[in-house]
Amino acid sequence: MSQAILEQLRARFGEAIIETHNFRGDETAIVRREQIVPLCQWLKATPGIECNMLIDLCGVDYSERAERFEVVYHLYSTTQKHRVRVKVRLAGEAPQVDSVVAVWPAANWFEREAFDLFGITFVGHPHLKRLLTFDEFEGHPLRKDYPVNRRPKIPTPDPLM
Amino acid sequence: MAMTDALHTHHMHLNMGPSHPTMHGTLRVLLTLDGERIVGAEPEIGYLHRCFEKESEDHTYTQVIPYTDRLNYVSPLLNNVGYCMAVEKLLGITVPPRAQYIRVIISELSRIMDHLVCIATNVVDLGALTNYWYFFNVRELMYVWVEALTGARLTNTYTRIGGVARDLPEGFAKGVRGALLEMRKAVKDVMGLLRKNRIFLDRTRDVGVISREDAIAYGFTGPCLRASGEPYDVRKAHPYLCYDELQFDIPIGEVGDSFDRIMVRIEEIDQSERLIHQALDKIPDGPIINPAGRSALPPKHEVYNSIEGLIRHFELIMFGVKPPVGEVYSYTEAANGELGFYLVSNGTGKPYRLKVRPPCFALFQAYPHLIKGSLIADAIAVLGNLNIVAGELDR
Numbered sequence: 001m002s003q004a005i006l007e008q009l010r011a012r013f014g015e016a017i018i019e020t021h022n023f024r025g026d027e028t029a030i031v032r033r034e035q036i037v038p039l040c041q042w043l044k045a046t047p048g049i050e051c052n053m054l055i056d057l058c059g060v061d062y063s064e065r066a067e068r069f070e071v072v073y074h075l076y077s078t079t080q081k082h083r084v085r086v087k088v089r090l091a092g093e094a095p096q097v098d099s100v101v102a103v104w105p106a107a108n109w110f111e112r113e114a115f116d117l118f119g120i121t122f123v124g125h126p127h128l129k130r131l132l133t134f135d136e137f138e139g140h141p142l143r144k145d146y147p148v149n150r151r152p153k154i155p156t157p158d159p160l161m
Numbered sequence: 162m163a164m165t166d167a168l169h170t171h172h173m174h175l176n177m178g179p180s181h182p183t184m185h186g187t188l189r190v191l192l193t194l195d196g197e198r199i200v201g202a203e204p205e206i207g208y209l210h211r212c213f214e215k216e217s218e219d220h221t222y223t224q225v226i227p228y229t230d231r232l233n234y235v236s237p238l239l240n241n242v243g244y245c246m247a248v249e250k251l252l253g254i255t256v257p258p259r260a261q262y263i264r265v266i267i268s269e270l271s272r273i274m275d276h277l278v279c280i281a282t283n284v285v286d287l288g289a290l291t292n293y294w295y296f297f298n299v300r301e302l303m304y305v306w307v308e309a310l311t312g313a314r315l316t317n318t319y320t321r322i323g324g325v326a327r328d329l330p331e332g333f334a335k336g337v338r339g340a341l342l343e344m345r346k347a348v349k350d351v352m353g354l355l356r357k358n359r360i361f362l363d364r365t366r367d368v369g370v371i372s373r374e375d376a377i378a379y380g381f382t383g384p385c386l387r388a389s390g391e392p393y394d395v396r397k398a399h400p401y402l403c404y405d406e407l408q409f410d411i412p413i414g415e416v417g418d419s420f421d422r423i424m425v426r427i428e429e430i431d432q433s434e435r436l437i438h439q440a441l442d443k444i445p446d447g448p449i450i451n452p453a454g455r456s457a458l459p460p461k462h463e464v465y466n467s468i469e470g471l472i473r474h475f476e477l478i479m480f481g482v483k484p485p486v487g488e489v490y491s492y493t494e495a496a497n498g499e500l501g502f503y504l505v506s507n508g509t510g511k512p513y514r515l516k517v518r519p520p521c522f523a524l525f526q527a528y529p530h531l532i533k534g535s536l537i538a539d540a541i542a543v544l545g546n547l548n549i550v551a552g553e554l555d556r
Contacts, residue, residue, distance in 0.1 A: 023487040023488065023489065024250055024251070024253060024487065024489050026488070026489055026490055028488075052377050052378070053377055053380060054380055055380065055382075055492075055499065055501060055518060056490070056501055056503060056516065056518040058503060058516040060505055060513075060514045061514075072503065072516075074490055074501070074503070074518070078377055078391060078393050081398050081399070083490075085490065104378060104380070105378050105379055106378065106379050106380030106523055106526065108526060109522060109523075109526045110522075117214075130207075131206065131207060132206065132207040132210045132555060132556075133207060133210065134207070141212065141215055142214060142215055146215075148215060148216070148218070148219045
């Protein structure tokens, strides 16, 4: 079922699809980062695909790779009852990708979380600020070079009086 | 209108939470108010963030199971099942039929308990305390059997990769059926107090409405999505364990307001009860853990009497089960909606990346959308039936 989506994606976007694979029944397409928004819009709007739900969005840090970060989108269609996973690869210490909030409002907090924990900037996000940690937090805790046992500095609150 | 124009008025900010009994844990919302009407809301989360995902990367797959108890702590068994199914998908192993049935029974029992807590605390927010005692009494009866089965009331850590930890204790079926009978009475009592209660209806009907399209766009799943009329239930849409061998229906709402969300949960309690009775009738005999998957600890007599058993035990404890390189997303229907685990393996005994998709993350995100334009008291009433559990929201 989802295999057909990957074929349609490749037919429609061609060069923008870097790689597709299927592991344990999870169909995955790795796409160029410039194409992510039009591709998501196409996945949502095309009849027969209709991925109207963004189930999950998260970052992954493959610290040994040249393109170090991945943003993973899990999509679902309530009408067609199929799923597909889309990934983009990002390079550099300050990775950037376009925001998909305009396609699915659900992306808002998921992108904020990825920004908070991985330092991935989502261009065009309406309100990109830390979500799970506090504003004064230094670094991005889910990056592989952030030590597991580091204690963050807790900011001292301002006195009330 | 002329009066309000003449009066000097300005918006006021109100901090709700994080330490407030109606905020169900540690949630904080900064409200902007015009009188008592909400014109803006900005939720802030993370007060219960405890680095679950980072910690998982430093523990073996088996050692992560106790952490999952702390996600949705109202129904920890559902998290245990969801997590173990993700690792099993990664390993490509199956679970023996008896363990599948046990998992269904404990899942549905947890779902009932979760819904009981959700409805009970929600109507307490509306000022109806009696219902709370009715529901918590029967929840206690179920906890007795959860404790007999798992050895703990809250932090169960009951499932194992490839099966479950223990077989059903003696008298389990009879005891659970007895508890369900008591639950039936409690639901009847509570419904008797609520169904035609004018206060309850006024406080919940057309309050916190979300349309089907909006609910889908915001990533709603579970009872809150079904209350808006979208019949998506993972157990039906993509059956796992032995759900395809059992009969049950998906209750849905029409309006998507607080009333529908509560009523969908009441109906789901009935359906879960049906499922438990069928599963108790049909449960087959056999092993409760898959020994061929090489994820289960060898039996004690092998550990003590054979070198292979001892090495196997040592390896599993010290280095953990090693799945192949790859990534999976596994999802189950938890009490609040789709609970997903995205696992990335690099071939070692520890997860390279573990991402939890908590159902109430998407629900709480839409909270401002649900309460804008309503009164402060309605905001409290809506929060309760979204059933936000800070443990899984903040991880």
